[in-house]
Amino acid sequence: MDLNDLIRPNIRKLRPYATARHEYGGEARVFLDANENPFDTGLNRYPDPLQRALKQRVGELKGLPPENIFLGNGSDEAIELLLRIFCEPGRDHIITLPPTYGMYRVAADIHGAEVVEVPLNASFQPPVEAILQQADAHSKLLFLCSPNNPTGNAVEAPRVEALLRDFPGIVVVDEAYADFSGRPSWTRRLTGFQNLVVLQTFSKAWGLAGIRLGMAFAAAPLIELFNKVKPPYNLNQLTQEKALEALARPERMQQQRQALLNQRTIVQHWLMGLDVVERVYPSEANFLLVKVADADALYDYLAQQGIIVRNRSRMPGCAGCLRITIGTPEENEELFQALVRYHPETTTSQP
Numbered sequence: 001m002d003l004n005d006l007i008r009p010n011i012r013k014l015r016p017y018a019t020a021r022h023e024y025g026g027e028a029r030v031f032l033d034a035n036e037n038p039f040d041t042g043l044n045r046y047p048d049p050l051q052r053a054l055k056q057r058v059g060e061l062k063g064l065p066p067e068n069i070f071l072g073n074g075s076d077e078a079i080e081l082l083l084r085i086f087c088e089p090g091r092d093h094i095i096t097l098p099p100t101y102g103m104y105r106v107a108a109d110i111h112g113a114e115v116v117e118v119p120l121n122a123s124f125q126p127p128v129e130a131i132l133q134q135a136d137a138h139s140k141l142l143f144l145c146s147p148n149n150p151t152g153n154a155v156e157a158p159r160v161e162a163l164l165r166d167f168p169g170i171v172v173v174d175e176a177y178a179d180f181s182g183r184p185s186w187t188r189r190l191t192g193f194q195n196l197v198v199l200q201t202f203s204k205a206w207g208l209a210g211i212r213l214g215m216a217f218a219a220a221p222l223i224e225l226f227n228k229v230k231p232p233y234n235l236n237q238l239t240q241e242k243a244l245e246a247l248a249r250p251e252r253m254q255q256q257r258q259a260l261l262n263q264r265t266i267v268q269h270w271l272m273g274l275d276v277v278e279r280v281y282p283s284e285a286n287f288l289l290v291k292v293a294d295a296d297a298l299y300d301y302l303a304q305q306g307i308i309v310r311n312r313s314r315m316p317g318c319a320g321c322l323r324i325t326i327g328t329p330e331e332n333e334e335l336f337q338a339l340v341r342y343h344p345e346t347t348t349s350q351p
């Protein structure tokens with residue numbers, strides 16, 4: 001794979017915006033270069049465009065040098081940048097494997113790139129042959145979500161490997177839920193695959209969805225492209241500070257992660273004991289995909305009880321399914337009690 005053949009011509013030629021902080025790399029005492037307000041509030045200066053302190057800490061945690069790390073305004077920013085770097089509107093396409101995360105399609109639709117959908121097989125695994133048959137020189141991005149949202153299962157490693165080997169474009173492995181899975185991250189394989197991008201996020205296990213911080217890991221030439229195309233100050237100062245605070249106390253995340261894993265087991269068993277539940281799919285994430293007789297009716301009932309879950313019953317392969325996030329022990333108990341009280345024959349509306 002030659003990265004230069006995959007990049008859009010305008011991006012290949014692009015000369016990125018140089019911030020005041022980019023142009024001067026040395027040490028100085030007086031900054032009169034960026035039209036900032038000089039009175040110190042802790043936030044009067046522009047943030048570091050390359051987030052060096054934060055990348056250093058993330059790199060220590062992940063065992064990767066900063067040149068393999070991009071940090072963005074949520075992993076959604078990384079998804080969007082991938083579209084902008086690789087997909088020529090009206091000409092190139094991405095491949096997604098439904099049922100999966102909705103942002104891949106939204107980003108492609110906004111950008112004007114076609115979406116080729118190759119459904120996951122009956123075990124929610126990528127059909128490798130079918131994907132490769134669909135792929136051509138215009139297949140710039142393949143999105144693998146592992147563990148997958150909304151199905152909760154991880155993609156089998158040999159399938160990822162075959163796709164990394166034979167897919168002609170970039171293979172994106174979205175590991176938003178990796179902290180809830182026991183499997184090794186695909187970041188370990190970055191040196192072997194120049195076309196691999198791994199996405200992770202602070203929005204799930206780290207409990208920081210509100211600060212909008214996502215990570216992309218890839219070989220250095222790919223990360224350079226992200227840096228070239230991203231808005232110069234894409235991560236604000238407050239986000240960088242909050243993330244550094246959280247990273248200084250990794251044991252808090254580990255405790256919450258463990259608590260959620262314990263709760264996942266408990267909720268799984270509760271649900272399996274209920275008549276209304278037909279199937280609880282195995283999960284390596286912080287949610288469960290649950291098949292019920294009438295997903296719309298149960299969704300409405302729970303909403304009436306003040307409990308909101310995600311109705312995924314209209315997604316391909318997910319007929320009758322609700323996606324239920326694992327909450328606190330109290331929230332899960334409340335869900336369970338509501339489900340115990342649910343009797344569809346008496347609660348369905350009269351004709």
Ligand SMILES: *Cc1c(COP(=O)(O)O)cnc(C)c1O
Pocket residue numbers: 073074075076077101145149174176200201202203204209212213214
């Ligand atoms: C929640 C989620 C994300 C997280 O996106 P952020 O922009 O980092 O909050 C990414 N991918 C998948 C599959 C998700 O479910």
